[in-house]
Amino acid sequence: MKQIVCLLVPFFSFFGALSQLQPIGSWREHLPYHQAIAVTAANDQVFAASPFGIFSVDLDDNSLHRFSKITGLSETGVDYISVDSSSGKLIIAYTNSNLDVLKNDLVKNIPALKESTLNGDKSVYSIYCLNGKAYLCTGFGIVNVDLGKYEIKETYVIGLAGQQVRINGLSSDKNFFYAATEEGLKTAPLNSANLADYRNWQTESGTNGLSAGGLKSVVILTDDHPIVLKNDSLFMKQGASWSFLYTSNLSIRSITKSGNQLLLAESNPTTGRVVVLNADGSISRVVQQSTFIKTPFQVISHSSDLWIADSTTGLIKFSGNAFTPYAPNSPQSTALGEMQINQGKLLASSGEVSANWVGQNNRNGLYQLVNNSWENVNSSNLPALDSFPDLFALAANTRNQSVWMGSFGGGLIQMQEDKSITIFKQNSPLQSPAGSPGIYNVSGLALDAADNLWVSNYGGSQSIHVRKPDGNWRSFTIPFTLTENAVAQIVIDGFDQKWIVSPKGNGLLCFNHGNSIDNPADDKWRFFRSGKGNGNLPDNNVLAIAKDKNGFIWIGTSNGIGIIPCMQEVVSNPACEAVIPVVQNGNFNGFLFNGEQVQSIAVDGADRKWIGTKHGVWLISSDGEETIFHFTEQESPLLSDDVRKIAIDGTTGEVFFSTAKGICSFRSTATEGSSENQHVLVYPNPVPPGYTGQVAIKGLVENAIIKITELDGRLVYQTRALGGQAIWNGKDYKGRRVASGIYLVLITDSNRKENLATKIVFLK
Numbered sequence: 001m002k003q004i005v006c007l008l009v010p011f012f013s014f015f016g017a018l019s020q021l022q023p024i025g026s027w028r029e030h031l032p033y034h035q036a037i038a039v040t041a042a043n044d045q046v047f048a049a050s051p052f053g054i055f056s057v058d059l060d061d062n063s064l065h066r067f068s069k070i071t072g073l074s075e076t077g078v079d080y081i082s083v084d085s086s087s088g089k090l091i092i093a094y095t096n097s098n099l100d101v102l103k104n105d106l107v108k109n110i111p112a113l114k115e116s117t118l119n120g121d122k123s124v125y126s127i128y129c130l131n132g133k134a135y136l137c138t139g140f141g142i143v144n145v146d147l148g149k150y151e152i153k154e155t156y157v158i159g160l161a162g163q164q165v166r167i168n169g170l171s172s173d174k175n176f177f178y179a180a181t182e183e184g185l186k187t188a189p190l191n192s193a194n195l196a197d198y199r200n201w202q203t204e205s206g207t208n209g210l211s212a213g214g215l216k217s218v219v220i221l222t223d224d225h226p227i228v229l230k231n232d233s234l235f236m237k238q239g240a241s242w243s244f245l246y247t248s249n250l251s252i253r254s255i256t257k258s259g260n261q262l263l264l265a266e267s268n269p270t271t272g273r274v275v276v277l278n279a280d281g282s283i284s285r286v287v288q289q290s291t292f293i294k295t296p297f298q299v300i301s302h303s304s305d306l307w308i309a310d311s312t313t314g315l316i317k318f319s320g321n322a323f324t325p326y327a328p329n330s331p332q333s334t335a336l337g338e339m340q341i342n343q344g345k346l347l348a349s350s351g352e353v354s355a356n357w358v359g360q361n362n363r364n365g366l367y368q369l370v371n372n373s374w375e376n377v378n379s380s381n382l383p384a385l386d387s388f389p390d391l392f393a394l395a396a397n398t399r400n401q402s403v404w405m406g407s408f409g410g411g412l413i414q415m416q417e418d419k420s421i422t423i424f425k426q427n428s429p430l431q432s433p434a435g436s437p438g439i440y441n442v443s444g445l446a447l448d449a450a451d452n453l454w455v456s457n458y459g460g461s462q463s464i465h466v467r468k469p470d471g472n473w474r475s476f477t478i479p480f481t482l483t484e485n486a487v488a489q490i491v492i493d494g495f496d497q498k499w500i501v502s503p504k505g506n507g508l509l510c511f512n513h514g515n516s517i518d519n520p521a522d523d524k525w526r527f528f529r530s531g532k533g534n535g536n537l538p539d540n541n542v543l544a545i546a547k548d549k550n551g552f553i554w555i556g557t558s559n560g561i562g563i564i565p566c567m568q569e570v571v572s573n574p575a576c577e578a579v580i581p582v583v584q585n586g587n588f589n590g591f592l593f594n595g596e597q598v599q600s601i602a603v604d605g606a607d608r609k610w611i612g613t614k615h616g617v618w619l620i621s622s623d624g625e626e627t628i629f630h631f632t633e634q635e636s637p638l639l640s641d642d643v644r645k646i647a648i649d650g651t652t653g654e655v656f657f658s659t660a661k662g663i664c665s666f667r668s669t670a671t672e673g674s675s676e677n678q679h680v681l682v683y684p685n686p687v688p689p690g691y692t693g694q695v696a697i698k699g700l701v702e703n704a705i706i707k708i709t710e711l712d713g714r715l716v717y718q719t720r721a722l723g724g725q726a727i728w729n730g731k732d733y734k735g736r737r738v739a740s741g742i743y744l745v746l747i748t749d750s751n752r753k754e755n756l757a758t759k760i761v762f763l764k
């Protein structure tokens with residue numbers, strides 16, 4: 001396989017010491033590290049892999065260090081890790097078959113396997129390191145990686161008759177390689193001149209007492225004594241014959257060697273344990289503790305301690321008789337439900353509903369990011385949530401800090417700031433779908449200006465409800481035929497009208513309840529679908545809606561974006577339909593996001609729109625005619641092109657993206673404007689020598705004019721705020737870097753009154 005160019009990438013840390021005033025244009029990751037699937041060690045560091053990223057424990061001070069795509073790794077989505085003891089290099093295999101090698105906080109990427117046109121399963125199931133080589137056990141064969149040259153040296157396709165065969169494990173003694181394959185155990189001389197020739201690999205399974213059939217793993221406890229894992233039993237070779245060594249009533253997920261003992265990670269759906277096994281098959285020790293060991297994937301011995309990678313509880317150190325958990329502060333898992341910002345607190349729901357609107361029985365609960373620290377609220381610390389799968393919809397009450405959560409299957413929950421909860425399902429107007437008694441699907445929530453809670457009850461015959469602040473309810477029957485009575489996201493416009501997404505290809509609803517919620521006589525409805533005269537949506541499959549600062553409703557569909565600008569007459573004038581913007585694209589005109597599946601829309605402080613799609617995220621101008629940013633997985637730190645939800649912190653300008661591979665965030669240029677210029681803040685200030693990033697000025701009135709001048713009043717630069725924040729690249733109007741010294745910041749507000757707001761210091 002041909003080696004592709006490798007890039008040397010230095011690591012740098014964004015998370016941890018970062019305050020809210022992180023630099024403009026910087027990224028953070030919020031990946032889940034609570035599910036450990038692999039563990040390995042090198043000298044004074046223990047590395048653990050989650051399905052999303054990697055972290056290490058420094059044994060000198062117990063500090064944790066995160067490694068992710070945002071801090072220099074090539075991908076998100078880890079399959080396996082291993083350390084080459086001869087070089088101290090960490091080999092990282094990703095789910096897409098890409099490969100990174102990490103040493104001293106520097107990363108070398110080896111993309112040749114990922115980019116290979118080879119047909120077959122290129123997934124990496126384990127890695128065996130020997131003498132500066134990493135042998136990748138893949139679904140088609142063995143890949144020999146030269147860690148000194150950072151290139152793939154050879155591939156060994158060793159199935160019967162030279163066919164591809166999945167390799168589950170590899171090991172060696174002083175004479176032979178041993179490969180655990182789906183065809184059984186295969187051996188080849190260590191000094192073979194041509195390991196790529198399948199005829200140099202002999203199949204041992206089916207002879208000398210080792211039955212035929214696939215093997216899960218192989219280790220060498222002592223020379224000439226290989227041990228293989230077949231189903232959930234171990235067999236050892238002594239001399240020329242194989243004999244039974246050990247079996248378990250649990251599933252053995254992995255075996256590793258520690259001196260003259262074996263370490264087994266065992267589990268079933270209800271329990272897990274670590275077994276330390278002697279060379280004769282007798283049990284030396286069983287480590288079992290239901291709080292810390294639930295689903296162990298791998299265990300190693302390092303510095304006299306056991307280190308356990310558990311897919312439920314994370315990385316666990318067992319020292320003496322004590323358990324110590326390790327995990328960077330992070331969400332419990334991915335967040336594929338709604339995201340909201342409530343007074344600086346990010347709320348993210350974990351519940352996942354499939355594209356066909358079927359619950360996935362996700363019970364990871366709610367994640368909250370407060371002051372750069374994540375709190376996970378689920379059944380482990382709030383047992384009542386165990387009966388609420390797929391927490392999906394969210395509505396935060398800014399007055400009392402309570403949070404309303406909708407479960408797709410379990411009903412409605414109100415959680416107070418002290419974590420006390422109130423549950424609504426049988427004891428409320430919520431209804432079950434026909435034929436599914438006891439199921440209560442809450443798929444959309446919104447609070448209006450009077451603190452009325454509006455609820456989408458997917459599948460109910462009356463599928464829209466409102467709960468008033470006094471606790472009384474009203475229910476509404478939608479006067480249109482909808483597939484599955486499907487209702488979801490709710491957005492409330494400036495005329496107190498409720499815009500309701502109807503998934504399953506139904507379209508979009510607008511509900512105006514008139515002067516009184518309690519008077520059904522003045523209720524009015526409007527149904528928007530594709531086609532002129534029907535509402536003119538780009539497509540009937542509506543996926544997202546948002547209200548911009550003009551009060552317009554932006555509609556994301558499976559085929560682009562439509563905009564409804566006529567809010568005051570939407571239910572009274574049939575001519576009020578969606579406008580599908582036409583934008584210039586090169587030499588051609590086209591509809592806005594035509595052909596794109598628009599999954600999320602969010603509006604920032606400058607009325608610009610962040611658009612999440614299956615192909616990354618865009619920031620477009622307020623009118624949709626200009627693309628300001630386009631972030632993709634390949635060309636930016638964005639974790640995944642599949643962007644599900646977007647939430648914006650209007651105070652800091654940080655934009656959070658919930659993706660199929662986890663949450664990340666980007667410090668953008670716009671904030672919400674203030675009512676007056678107060679608490680104006682410049683950062684960084686002073687500007688350090690050599691700084692080439694953006695200087696931000698925040699706390700401004702909306703769209704204020706900013707002038708940067710020298711002390712004598714000479715104009716250096718002028719700009720307009722994006723919402724409540726202006727940015728400056730530190731250059732004058734001719735593009736020259738300003739000299740060290742003190743500069744004045746003058747602000748002109750909407751009344752054309754100019755005031756001195758603050759000063760900026762540039763250091764030599």
